[in-house]
Amino acid sequence: MTNMNAAPNLALFDLDNTLLAGDSDFEWAQYLISRGVLDRELHEAKNARFYDQYKAGTLDIHEFLDFQLKPLARHPRAELDDWHRAFMATRIRPIMTPAAKALVREHLAAGDLCAVVTATNSFVTGPIAREFGIPHLIATVPALDDFVSGCFSGKPRGTPSFREGKIERVEGWLESLGLCWQSFGRSTFYSDSHNDLPLLLKVSHPVAIDPDDTLRTHAEQAGWPVRSLRGETPDAA
16 A cells, blocks of 8 residues: 555656756767767767757657767776766756755655656766755666676667656656555646656646746646746746
């Protein structure tokens, strides 16, 4: 039997441009470019094309992941981990805003079941979720060639955590805990992107955070709260 007192509310957080005042996948690529690991001109041109598709809602997630995950397969895991520690210090902590940290602390202090739900791969985002103190991560999983060494194959495993895939992944995670949507008095999802509308429509309390134009319009029409975590006055309570 589910213990209703253990997780009275559910709090889900998108990561890029929501909890972070920037995009962790973009910043990871920029970090690799700065180290000479990726070719700047070639990588940035492809990344710009994928980002335009993302904003338009036409992104082929499998094509993008083939592009995004390949660099992980080219280097030993120990080297990637070393790079990630420097990446956290130079690229990520500066875009973790005080307001975002305070929001997470508020939910954790209330005893809510908290998870980051992001399309960006778990190698990049796992340490970021831990830095926020969020105990659960639902992210696109980069497949391993060898579990002992931790070396990546350059391919995803399972359903990418993107658009409707976020619902599938969240529900699978809740099911593994013996929970479902009805287990919670309140379920909240914070996101900046119209690509997250499927999951925003699934929870009982959707919140638009620094939203793109499409999501802002939808949120205003639906009467959803619209907030900023970047030091600006919220548009709605």
